[in-house]
Structure formats: structure tokens, C-alpha cells
Amino acid sequence: MKPFEYLEPTTVSEACALLKKGGGEARVFAGGALMTILMKEGLLEPKTLINIKRISGLKGIDFHPQEGLAIGALVTHHELETSGIVKEKLPILCAVEKDVANIRVRSMATVGGNLASGEPLTDLPQVFIALDARIKIASSSGERVMPLEDLYVDYYQTRLAGDEIVTQVIVPPVPERTGIEYIRFSSSSVVDKPCVGVATRISLGPQRLCQTVRIVLGCVGPTPLRAKKAEALVAGKPLDPKLAEEAGAVATGECSPVSDLRGSERYKRAVVGVLVRRALAQAYESASRS
Amino acid sequence: MKKSIHFRVNGIDTAIEVETHQMLLQVVRESLGLTGAKFACGIQVCGTCTLLLNGKPVSGCSVLAVDADGSDVLTVEGLAKDGQLHPLQEAFMEFGALQCGYCTPGFLLTAKALLDENPHPSEEEIRSYLAGNFCRCGCYQEIMRAIQKVAGR
Numbered sequence: 001m002k003p004f005e006y007l008e009p010t011t012v013s014e015a016c017a018l019l020k021k022g023g024g025e026a027r028v029f030a031g032g033a034l035m036t037i038l039m040k041e042g043l044l045e046p047k048t049l050i051n052i053k054r055i056s057g058l059k060g061i062d063f064h065p066q067e068g069l070a071i072g073a074l075v076t077h078h079e080l081e082t083s084g085i086v087k088e089k090l091p092i093l094c095a096v097e098k099d100v101a102n103i104r105v106r107s108m109a110t111v112g113g114n115l116a117s118g119e120p121l122t123d124l125p126q127v128f129i130a131l132d133a134r135i136k137i138a139s140s141s142g143e144r145v146m147p148l149e150d151l152y153v154d155y156y157q158t159r160l161a162g163d164e165i166v167t168q169v170i171v172p173p174v175p176e177r178t179g180i181e182y183i184r185f186s187s188s189s190v191v192d193k194p195c196v197g198v199a200t201r202i203s204l205g206p207q208r209l210c211q212t213v214r215i216v217l218g219c220v221g222p223t224p225l226r227a228k229k230a231e232a233l234v235a236g237k238p239l240d241p242k243l244a245e246e247a248g249a250v251a252t253g254e255c256s257p258v259s260d261l262r263g264s265e266r267y268k269r270a271v272v273g274v275l276v277r278r279a280l281a282q283a284y285e286s287a288s289r290s
Numbered sequence: 291m292k293k294s295i296h297f298r299v300n301g302i303d304t305a306i307e308v309e310t311h312q313m314l315l316q317v318v319r320e321s322l323g324l325t326g327a328k329f330a331c332g333i334q335v336c337g338t339c340t341l342l343l344n345g346k347p348v349s350g351c352s353v354l355a356v357d358a359d360g361s362d363v364l365t366v367e368g369l370a371k372d373g374q375l376h377p378l379q380e381a382f383m384e385f386g387a388l389q390c391g392y393c394t395p396g397f398l399l400t401a402k403a404l405l406d407e408n409p410h411p412s413e414e415e416i417r418s419y420l421a422g423n424f425c426r427c428g429c430y431q432e433i434m435r436a437i438q439k440v441a442g443r
């Protein structure tokens with residue numbers, strides 16, 4: 001690994017100022033799960049590494065009845081997995097975390113890093129997008145909030161500017177009679193990165209009609225992606241097995257998977273169809289029960 | 291670039307100068323002479339390099355040594371207390387939960403972290419927590435039994 005200058009700011013504004021000063025040569029370092037691999041392989045050779053882990057303001061999880069759940073960027077996967085407040089308010093997040101990577105990665109790597117990396121083979125972005133999550137972003141000139149869905153541009157590319165840091169993920173309160181489901185399909189071992197991940201959310205209106213529908217596909221394109229045609233097909237209707245099947249078929253045409261060691265393009269499309277069908281049916285059922 | 295770090299390794303206050311790009315595994319093995327943790331995949335997949343950082347399992351192969359500044363580090367060498375093996379070590383011997391032993395330090399430390407977090411895990415919980423540790427000699431059944439014994443199951 002190439003040597004670098006190593007800095008440990010203790011406030012967000014200090015970190016943003018250092019990033020700005022470093023120009024394109026300084027990089028944020030959080031859990032390091034992705035960074036250490038890229039740097040060891042020589043794929044990334046930053047002149048300056050800005051370890052943000054000493055910034056206490058980026059830690060912790062809060063819940064406000066109006067705002068929802070606010071998750072600090074430095075919260076680790078394992079902290080999210082075992083958080084009492086998350087288990088109570090949004091248990092789906094704890095369930096999703098159980099299958100992320102392995103315990104060592106979950107102990108070190110962060111939610112902020114997972115979302116900000118733009119890595120294609122991850123689980124959290126599609127789940128948070130299905131929940132209409134927003135991210136708070138700080139820079140040397142101030143703060144902004146963006147729907148997570150808008151963050152992604154391409155493989156490993158996001159809309160974050162060079163001096164910007166994700167500080168928080170905000171998940172708004174979930175409406176009553178909502179079902180949320182995530183199905184992750186792994187084609188080799190359970191601890192491998194996902195081959196396909198599908199998140200669905202259905203919030204019911206009167207007469208058990210699907211009022212709000214989210215179908216978010218992960219790992220089958222350059223960015224996590226909402227299957228908007230499939231969502232539109234389901235919205236305003238009660239869900240039955242035929243409709244779920246149709247939505248699955250529509251979603252297979254909305255993604256753009258590439259063939260790799262986790263499966264061929266055709267195979268991944270077929271998996272998307274099946275997972276969308278199942279995840280919709282399960283979300284609808286749990287929404288109807290609640 | 292060099293940096294001085296201070297941390298507790300197996301309960302002993304340790305101050306050492308490291309290169310900022312050195313991995314914790316390398317420092318523990320080569321500078322401190324604690325060679326229990328092993329290098330294998332180098333990409334956080336296999337678990338032979340497991341160390342406990344503030345009680346949580348991490349991959350020594352992929353954690354910067356400077357990132358451990360101010361932390362508590364436990365290696366397999368620190369598991370026995372006052373010449374007395376840890377109950378997990380006793381159980382691994384009793385059930386023959388190893389052949390070549392390359393994976394053993396990682397399994398022991400991961401199992402310790404699990405039991406510290408959850409003293410009586412179910413079989414399912416043990417499997418899930420240890421899913422990221424590989425044993426190429428295939429001693430999984432024996433490892434499972436050894437941990438279950440210590441977990442009182």
C-alpha cells in the first residue's frame with residue numbers, strides 16, 4: 001500500500017475543511033472495509049486519509065416521533081443490527097443486517113460508508129430507499145438533505161462533492177398498515193455479497209388497496225433502482241398472486257444486470273422476477289395483518 | 291508517515307510507532323511477536339486473522355494499525371488467564387475441534403465475542419455469528435459442539 005498522510009479530525013467542519021484543502025487527493029475513511037481493499041490493491045492511492053471515526057457527532061441512533069429514525073453515519077452494521085430502538089421501531093433493519101457480510105465487517109464497517117460508497121453489491125441502499133430515507137450531508141459551506149434515491153449516479157459514483165460528508169440517514173415514520181420486506185439472494189455462500197436484493201414496501205389505503213408501493217432492486221444495475229413501472233402497476237389495486245407475478249415480470253425488464261461469477265444476466269433477471277413477486281406478496285400480507 | 295499509537299494488547303499497555311499504512315495484523319505479528327492470528331485471504335472473508343478490538347471481532351488483515359490507537363486489543367495469546375486455559379480452549383481440545391489449527395485462533399476469539407455478547411446462544415445464533423470463519427479442515431461439527439458446551443447447551 002502506498003504511504004499517505006493520516007488525519008483524525010474531531011468535528012465535521014474540521015473534516016470538511018481538510019477535504020476541501022486536499023482537493024481530489026484526500027479521501028474520507030470510515031470503517032475502511034472498502035477503502036483498505038482498494039488501497040491494498042493499488043486501485044486507490046489517496047495522498048491524505050481523513051479518518052472520521054473520532055467525530056462523536058456522527059455516532060448514535062435517535063428516534064423522534066415526527067422526524068423518525070436518525071442513524072449517525074458512523075453507526076456500524078452490528079450496532080444497527082442490535083439496537084434496541086431500531087428493533088422496536090423498524091425491526092426490518094435488524095433483520096437485514098443479520099445477513100450483511102460477516103461479523104468482522106459488521107463490527108467495523110459503517111452505515112454511512114455503505115450508503116456513500118456507491119458499491120453495487122450491497123444491501124442497505126435498496127432497503128433505505130424503499131423506506132423513503134433521506135441523507136444529511138455536510139460540506140465546508142453548509143448542510144443539505146437529499147432523498148437517498150437521488151444520491152446514486154453510476155457504479156461507485158455518487159452526487160457527493162469532494163468536500164462533502166454524509167452525516168446521518170433519516171428514515172421517516174412508517175405509516176400504519178405498512179408491510180416491508182427484503183429478500184436477499186446469494187448464489188454462493190451466505191456470507192457472500194448479494195447476487196440480487198429486492199426491497200418492497202406497501203402502505204395500505206382503504207379497502208386494502210395498495211396506496212404507496214415501493215419496489216427497489218439492488219445489485220442488478222449501476223445503482224440501486226426503483227422499478228417504477230412495476231410500482232405503478234400495483235398502486236391503487238389490491239394485491240393478488242396474479243398481480244404480484246405480473247409486477248415481477250415488469251420489474252425484470254426495468255433492471256440491467258451484468259453477467260459475473262454470481263450469475264448470468266438472464267439468471268439474475270429471472271431471480272428479480274421471483275423475488276419481486278415474493279417480496280410483494282409478503283409485504284402485502286404483513287400490511288394487511290398490521 | 292509514522293505515527294505513535296498507544297493501546298492495550300492482552301491487557302498490557304503498549305506504545306509503539308507504526309507506519310500509517312500498516313495493518314494491525316502485521317503489527318501484532320511482526321512487531322509484537324504475537325503470531326497466533328494468521329494471514330490468509332487478506333480481504334475479510336476467511337477469519338484466520340480475527341482479533342478482538344474493544345471486544346468485537348475484526349479482520350486484522352484489513353484494519354489499519356493507527357485505527358486501533360486508544361483501543362483494547364485481544365489476541366488468542368491473551369485468552370488464557372494465569373496459566374489457566376479459557377473454557378473455549380478446553381472445549382476445543384475436548385471435542386477435537388481442529389486439525390491443522392490454522393483457523394483456531396480466529397474461531398476461539400469469534401466465539402468468545404459471541405459468548406460475551408450472548409452467553410447462551412442457540413445453534414442458529416452460533417452458526418450465524420461464525421459464518422464468516424472458514425475451517426478448511428472441515429471441523430465445523432466439532433467446533434459447534436465445543437462452543438455449545440461452553441454456552442451451556
Ligand SMILES: Cc1cc2nc3c(=O)[nH]c(=O)nc-3n(C[C@H](O)[C@H](O)[C@H](O)COP(=O)(O)OP(=O)(O)OC[C@H]3O[C@@H](n4cnc5c(N)ncnc54)[C@H](O)[C@@H]3O)c2cc1C
Nearest residue numbers: 030031032033034035101109110112113114116122123166
Ligand atoms: C468481505 C466483505 C463483504 C461484504 N458484504 C456485504 C454485504 O453482504 N452487504 C452489504 O451491504 N455490504 C457488504 N460489504 C460492504 C460493507 O458492508 C461496507 O459497508 C462498505 O464496504 C463500506 O463501509 P465502510 O464504513 O467500511 O466505508 P469505507 O471503506 O471507510 O469507505 C467506503 C467509501 O465511502 C466513503 N465514505 C465512507 N463514509 C463516508 C461518509 N460518512 N460520508 C462520505 N463518504 C464516506 C469513503 O471515502 C469511500 O469512498 C462487504 C464488505 C466486505 C469487505
Ligand code: FES
Nearest residue numbers: 330331332337351
Ligand atoms: S486474512 Fe483476514 S479475513 Fe482472511
Ligand code: FES
Nearest residue numbers: 389391425426427
Ligand atoms: S483446523 Fe485446519 S483450517 Fe480449521
